Amino acid sequence: MDGVIITVAPTGSVPTRQHTPHVPLTPDEIAEDVFRCWEAGAAIAHIHARDVHNSPTTDPAVFAEIGEKIRSRCDIIVMISTGGRASSLVEDRAAPLSLNPEMASLTTGSTNFGTSAYINTPADIERLATEMRDRGIKPEIEVFDSAMIANALRLAGAGVLPPPLHFQFVMGVQGAIPATAKNLLHLVESIPPGSTWSVAGIGRAQLAMGTLALVMGGHVRVGLEDNLQYTKGMLATNVQLVERVVRLAAEIGRPVCTPAEARVVLGLPRCGEV
Numbered sequence: 001m002d003g004v005i006i007t008v009a010p011t012g013s014v015p016t017r018q019h020t021p022h023v024p025l026t027p028d029e030i031a032e033d034v035f036r037c038w039e040a041g042a043a044i045a046h047i048h049a050r051d052v053h054n055s056p057t058t059d060p061a062v063f064a065e066i067g068e069k070i071r072s073r074c075d076i077i078v079m080i081s082t083g084g085r086a087s088s089l090v091e092d093r094a095a096p097l098s099l100n101p102e103m104a105s106l107t108t109g110s111t112n113f114g115t116s117a118y119i120n121t122p123a124d125i126e127r128l129a130t131e132m133r134d135r136g137i138k139p140e141i142e143v144f145d146s147a148m149i150a151n152a153l154r155l156a157g158a159g160v161l162p163p164p165l166h167f168q169f170v171m172g173v174q175g176a177i178p179a180t181a182k183n184l185l186h187l188v189e190s191i192p193p194g195s196t197w198s199v200a201g202i203g204r205a206q207l208a209m210g211t212l213a214l215v216m217g218g219h220v221r222v223g224l225e226d227n228l229q230y231t232k233g234m235l236a237t238n239v240q241l242v243e244r245v246v247r248l249a250a251e252i253g254r255p256v257c258t259p260a261e262a263r264v265v266l267g268l269p270r271c272g273e274v
């Protein structure tokens with residue numbers, strides 16, 4: 001089977017030191033952790049930034065510092081999050097795109113998310129996607145529910161999302177699509193031929209959904225953004241979560257893509273500037 005691209009999502013917007021001592025928060029901590037995950041086999045780093053109070057931020061200067069510190073140490077693909085927890089204003093969310101990262105996440109719809117709502121209006125989605133297209137940034141289409149695939153396909157039809165499309169199925173968020181094999185099959189069967197896909201299971205679903213993706217020929221995202229525990233009651237590190245996917249891939253017969261190989265698989269148009 002083809003190689004598997006492992007994405008690490010080391011930080012996210014939610015975990016703090018109250019949740020786990022292992023989450024990297026400062027640019028130095030994030031760059032160090034990403035470097036060690038790259039050594040372990042990760043090809044993409046999905047980056048969120050925090051301010052000096054450890055709150056989520058969209059400040060391009062913080063993203064730039066993280067990106068520079070990562071790129072000085074390894075060739076991992078840097079993907080910047082345009083998620084909505086740091087700010088609900090689309091101009092804030094778009095600000096880090098000015099750094100011309102190689103990839104950026106793009107959520108193509110709204111969903112409940114635990115006790116809150118994650119809002120992505122059609123206008124905001126198109127705004128973010130258009131800037132990614134114009135800058136040559138490859139979007140990772142974050143799909144929390146199947147309607148978000150339909151929204152992405154509409155944008156693709158309008159020329160806003162250039163093919164080939166790359167999807168990240170985020171499964172098991174409370175309020176969005178449950179993390180089941182049946183649902184994953186439905187999502188995979190709903191994307192156009194020639195697309196690539198990865199799965200990010202939330203919490204305990206990270207292991208099961210990642211294993212399913214390995215068997216089905218998809219790609220895998222792990223990390224403390226989505227899951228804090230290695231097993232029930234035992235806190236994980238990002239490196240441990242990457243290492244487990246590498247071992248599972250070896251057992252299942254999937255080679256692990258280097259960043260250079262991942263760039264070919266994803267058809268990345270150019271190397272990033274951050």
Ligand code: MG
Pocket residue numbers: 009012046048081083105225
């Ligand atoms: Mg994210």
